[in-house]
Amino acid sequence: MRTTDPHPPVAGALALALAVLLAPLAALAHGDEHKGPRKTQPMVETDFGRTGAPKKATRTVRIDMSDGMRFTPDALEIRQGATVRFIVKNSGKTMHEMVIGTLQELQDHAEVMKKHPAMEHDEPFMAHVAPGKTEEIVWQFTKPGEFYFGCLIPGHFEAGMVGKIKVVSK
Numbered sequence: 001m002r003t004t005d006p007h008p009p010v011a012g013a014l015a016l017a018l019a020v021l022l023a024p025l026a027a028l029a030h031g032d033e034h035k036g037p038r039k040t041q042p043m044v045e046t047d048f049g050r051t052g053a054p055k056k057a058t059r060t061v062r063i064d065m066s067d068g069m070r071f072t073p074d075a076l077e078i079r080q081g082a083t084v085r086f087i088v089k090n091s092g093k094t095m096h097e098m099v100i101g102t103l104q105e106l107q108d109h110a111e112v113m114k115k116h117p118a119m120e121h122d123e124p125f126m127a128h129v130a131p132g133k134t135e136e137i138v139w140q141f142t143k144p145g146e147f148y149f150g151c152l153i154p155g156h157f158e159a160g161m162v163g164k165i166k167v168v169s170k
C-alpha cells in the first residue's frame, strides 16, 4: 500500500475499491504485463470464492458476450465447492469483460471504471476479452449465495450487461 496518497480521504468502500484496483495496476507497471492466459493465477480469497486450480475444474461453462450488451447464458446455478472453468468468448466488435463478484462490488467497480475508463487491471475472477477472442477464468465457488458477473467497460453494466450466479449449498 502507498504511504504518499495525494488525495484526501474518501469513503471507506471507495478507498477499498481503489486499493484493490490500483494494486494490480502497479504490478503491471513493473513489467508484469502478459498476453493470453497465465500459467499460474495469484491465489485470491473473496466473499464469492477463490482462485480455482485448472486441474481441479469440475465443470466447464461457455459464456458468450455480445455488443447487444448481454451475456449468454446470463443465469447459472453452481454447487458450492465446484471449480468452474469459464470459457468466455467475445462475439462482438468492441471490448467486453466478465468480472465475477457480489452485486455491491460490481456496482462500486463500475463507478470507478466510469471515472477511470482507461484503467487496466487484472484479477483471477475477471477476463478482458478482445473482439473475436476467447479467454478463461477458473474459479472455485466456496460459499453459497447469490453472486453476479458483469461487464465493467463504461456503460455496459448500466446497459444490462450482467448475469447471476446462484451457488447452492452442498
Ligand SMILES: [Cu+2]
Binding pocket: 069, 095, 096, 097, 151, 152, 153, 156, 161
Ligand atoms: Cu461489455
